[in-house]
Amino acid sequence: MTHGIALVGCGSAVPAASVSNALLSERVDTNDEWIRTRTGIGARRVSGPDEPLTVLAARAAEAALAHAGWSAEDLDLILLATSSPDDLFGTAPRVQAAIGANRSVAFDLTAACSGFLFALITAGQYLATGAMTRALVIGADQLSRWVDWDDRRTCVLFGDAAAAVAVEACPAESTGLLGFRMRSDGSRNGCLTLAQTAEHAPLLADLTAQRGGFAPIQMNGQEVYKFAVREVPAILAELLDATGTRADQLDWLLLHQANQRILDAVADRFQVPHGRVLSNLAHYGNTSAATIPLMLDEAVKDGRVQPGHLLASSGFGAGLSWGGALLRWSGPQG
Ligand code: ACO
Numbered sequence: 001m002t003h004g005i006a007l008v009g010c011g012s013a014v015p016a017a018s019v020s021n022a023l024l025s026e027r028v029d030t031n032d033e034w035i036r037t038r039t040g041i042g043a044r045r046v047s048g049p050d051e052p053l054t055v056l057a058a059r060a061a062e063a064a065l066a067h068a069g070w071s072a073e074d075l076d077l078i079l080l081a082t083s084s085p086d087d088l089f090g091t092a093p094r095v096q097a098a099i100g101a102n103r104s105v106a107f108d109l110t111a112a113c114s115g116f117l118f119a120l121i122t123a124g125q126y127l128a129t130g131a132m133t134r135a136l137v138i139g140a141d142q143l144s145r146w147v148d149w150d151d152r153r154t155c156v157l158f159g160d161a162a163a164a165v166a167v168e169a170c171p172a173e174s175t176g177l178l179g180f181r182m183r184s185d186g187s188r189n190g191c192l193t194l195a196q197t198a199e200h201a202p203l204l205a206d207l208t209a210q211r212g213g214f215a216p217i218q219m220n221g222q223e224v225y226k227f228a229v230r231e232v233p234a235i236l237a238e239l240l241d242a243t244g245t246r247a248d249q250l251d252w253l254l255l256h257q258a259n260q261r262i263l264d265a266v267a268d269r270f271q272v273p274h275g276r277v278l279s280n281l282a283h284y285g286n287t288s289a290a291t292i293p294l295m296l297d298e299a300v301k302d303g304r305v306q307p308g309h310l311l312a313s314s315g316f317g318a319g320l321s322w323g324g325a326l327l328r329w330s331g332p333q334g
Pocket residue numbers: 029030031034035038039113152153154156157192219220221222224225228256257258259286316317318
């Protein structure tokens with residue numbers, strides 16, 4: 001690898017409507033106390049008919065471009081991490097058209113709640129080899145489309161959002177991606193699915209074809225919880241070890257926002273004070289591929305994350321998939 005990767009801008013966009021736990025309990029048999037105690041979630045955003053994924057992702061992209069001081073024409077690559085595309089053939093090209101990034105190639109990457117981290121690492125490889133110079137990595141999801149709003153075990157957890165990070169090639173010695181790890185375990189896929197429905201339609205006399213369609217999210221919450229509190233600390237420990245980093249050198253833990261209890265368990269494992277664990281679950285819930293850049297954008301814009309800060313990040317979720325990255329925030333250049 002000849003180049004490093006600098007994280008130079010970020011932006012986000014959320015739907016207008018916020019649904020508090022109290023409001024949700026008018027729709028499904030739940031209550032604020034149960035949801036807050038078990039998850040830390042207080043409210044989530046839900047997209048309306050005029051807020052398709054493309055619109056939210058394009059707003060986040062434009063905010064990140066403005067923060068980086070770039071024009072859309074500067075982009076070589078747009079990578080959109082999502083599990084809830086507007087178009088199964090790919091939503092990134094729609095975002096490309098919406099923001100006028102005419103020179104770039106744009107495509108989707110699907111890895112559920114690990115999607116943003118996997119996309120950031122993937123984009124980083126194009127920059128590291130010198131094949132590309134400037135990329136926008138977007139995490140965007142609208143799981144409100146795919147939850148069963150009558151299933152209280154899942155619908156309380158998720159929300160909608162889009163967020164983006166601008167990354168550019170830089171000298172190797174000043175890289176902002178100091179190390180990474182990525183894993184999948186498809187043998188545990190059944191723990192958390194948004195799966196194709198097994199519908200069939202007669203096509204010819206002796207041929208039955210499949211019919212497209214997806215069932216709402218199915219989750220074994222306790223298995224997912226156990227997976228997260230075992231695998232996230234393990235992969236972060238491996239990453240810290242490989243990069244020669246001590247936990248007390250970290251400025252922030254920037255974890256996928258699934259559940260406050262998971263964030264606390266990971267922090268305790270590394271003896272990171274809870275004040276250095278970024279969390280905005282209370283306002284947005286689990287926005288899947290969007291959580292990490294949404295949290296980063298909030299913490300950069302309110303001044304908590306400063307240029308030069310070291311962050312240990314981990315994404316984890318359906319697949320099952322999980323990963324870790326050691327990041328240094330650069331901020332806008334000049
Ligand atoms: N409101 C009120 N009661 C509820 C609700 C609700 N929203 N949901 C479940 N309950 C009830 C159940 O019916 C059950 O009642 P019962 O004992 O009378 O049958 C009781 O609460 C306990 O249910 P459990 O499912 O055992 O609850 P648990 O303590 O495991 O908590 C939770 C559930 C919060 C989902 C937890 O398992 C968890 O956090 N898992 C991680 C899952 C996760 O974060 N998924 C996100 C997607 S994946 C990712 O991003 C990593």
